[in-house]
Amino acid sequence: MTAPEAPRPTRSCAGCGRTITWRKAWERDWQHLRWCSSACRRRGLTPVDRQLEDALVQLLRERARGATVCPSEAARAVGTGEGWRELMEPARAAARRLVVAGQVEVTQGGRVVDPSTARGPVRVRLVGRG
Structure with missing residues (x-):
């Protein structure tokens, strides 16, 4: 019987807020990884992104x-x-970025869900008002 695999570390993309799960290819750069993809890195965060966050709050x-x-x-x-x-x-x-910041939670059918999935x-x- 083999030992269960340890959970892999995760972090959130600075652009889209989706969960990034550790991969061997990122081992050397994991501490500095901010983006889930080159598309998110190219797009970055725009003033409209900040306006949307402010509007939600x-x-x-x-x-x-x-x-x-x-x-x-x-x-x-x-x-x-x-x-x-x-x-x-x-x-x-x-909304996903605000979840990562601990300000909001995302729900579906009245239950809190993982916004990445x-x-x-x-x-x-x-958060704390439900």
């Missing part, structure tokens, strides 16, 4: 205790006209 603070918002509400607050649709994935990424509609709420 502001919307949640304006709501009742325990209330949630959809990332699309932040996208609509930042985007103009139909341009908000292009901000949907950046809005979800903003959640598929479909999600809601965001402030």
Whole structure:
């Protein structure tokens, strides 16, 4: 019988907030790894990304205790006209970054979920207000 494999270390991407799991190829650079992919590294964090984070937090603070918002509400607050649709994935990424920062949690069906693996509609709420 073999011993169970030890859990591999993880960290979050600075751009999209998704979980990065340690790989042997990253062994030498693990301490300095910030991005999950070259696409995230190229894109970096833009002023719009910060606006989406601020919009999510502001919307949640304006709501009742325990209330949630959809990332699309932040996208609509930042985007103009139909341009908000292009901000949907950046809005979800903003929510993931806020989860990593410990400010919010992402829910689906009323239960807290891992935002890196959640598929479909999600809601965001402030931590400690649910």
